[in-house]
Amino acid sequence: MNAPWQPLLDWWFGTAETARAIAADRGKLWFGKRDSQDLEARERFGDWVEQALAGGLTEWTQRPEGWLALVLLLDQLPRMIFRDAPQSFSGDLRAQALVAQGIAADFDRQLQPIQRVFIYLVLEHCEHLAVQNECVSRYIELVAQQPEDDRALFADYLNYAEKHQKVIAQFGRFPHRNAVLGRESTAEELAFLSKPGSRF
Numbered sequence: 001m002n003a004p005w006q007p008l009l010d011w012w013f014g015t016a017e018t019a020r021a022i023a024a025d026r027g028k029l030w031f032g033k034r035d036s037q038d039l040e041a042r043e044r045f046g047d048w049v050e051q052a053l054a055g056g057l058t059e060w061t062q063r064p065e066g067w068l069a070l071v072l073l074l075d076q077l078p079r080m081i082f083r084d085a086p087q088s089f090s091g092d093l094r095a096q097a098l099v100a101q102g103i104a105a106d107f108d109r110q111l112q113p114i115q116r117v118f119i120y121l122v123l124e125h126c127e128h129l130a131v132q133n134e135c136v137s138r139y140i141e142l143v144a145q146q147p148e149d150d151r152a153l154f155a156d157y158l159n160y161a162e163k164h165q166k167v168i169a170q171f172g173r174f175p176h177r178n179a180v181l182g183r184e185s186t187a188e189e190l191a192f193l194s195k196p197g198s199r200f
Contacts, residue, residue, distance in 0.1 A: 003063070003065065003066060004060070004066075005060055005065065005066050005069030005070070006065075007044075008045055008048070008069045008072060008073070009065060009068070009069055009072075011044065011045075012026065012029070012030075012072060012076075012118075013026060013114070013115065014026045018150070019112070019113055019114040019146075019150045019153060019154075020149070020150055020153055022114050023114065023153055030076075033083070037080065038080045038081060038083055041077050041080040041081050042080075042081045045073065045077055046081060048073050049073050049074075049077050049078060049081055049091075051073075052070055052073035052074050052091060052094075053074065053078070053090055053091050053094075055094070057070050057073070061098065061101070061102070064102070064107040064108075064110040064111050065111070067098065067102045067107050068107075068111055068115055068118065068119065070098060071095050071098055071099060071102075071118065071119060071122060072118060073091070074091030074092070074094050074095035074098070075091055075092065075095040075118075075121065075122045075125065076118065076121075078090055078091045084180060085180065086180060086181055086182070088180070089125075089177070089180075089181070092122075092125060092126070095122045095125075096122055096123070096126055096131070099119055099122045099123065102119070103119070108120075108138075113142060113145065113146060113150070113154065116138075116142055117142070117154075117157050120135055120138045120139055120142070120157075120161070123135035123138065124160070124161050124164045125164075127168060127172065127173045127174060128168070129165070129168050129169055129172070132161075132164060132165040132168045132169070133165065135161050135164070135165065136158070136161050136162055136165050139154070139157055139158040139161045140158060142154055142157075142158075143155050143157075143158050160200070163197075163200070164200070167192075170192075171188070171189060171192070174200075175189035175190075175192055175193050175198070176193060176198060176199040176200065
């Protein structure tokens, strides 16, 4: 019998076997912005997201794969289901707490490398420099552990982590979230947001 979280992991990671093949197959789902994908996330997993945001599904954290799935429900799927709304960040604090607990238990090292990317993305989404620093360190380690054929893929994830780290080091927050969260942007932030690539 499949674990209850397996349909989510199958949808998110697909059926390819190598990291590069998985990323090629699912990258548009992970990092694209398409109404059809957001709708599919809502229709297939919206109930689970609501449970996760309400503090439920804690039994999933007994296994690394379930822990990963719950983290996805808190960190990635709200960004799709509630895109461009404050609720898109509503699972971040719980996701950060779960990631910290799982890393302390070495759960991340029991996952496939491409799965670990989405654990460390939770750290990348955090508006605290110490967490950003940890995120970059985790990605550096992850890149170093990969075979040469996969290293460029994971180096790209590291590159994005370093970009996020620099933004938090400069501003202490992500300026591109200000409008969604009703935060007033400073003149320096507005100047930054006028530049290409400032909104990830």
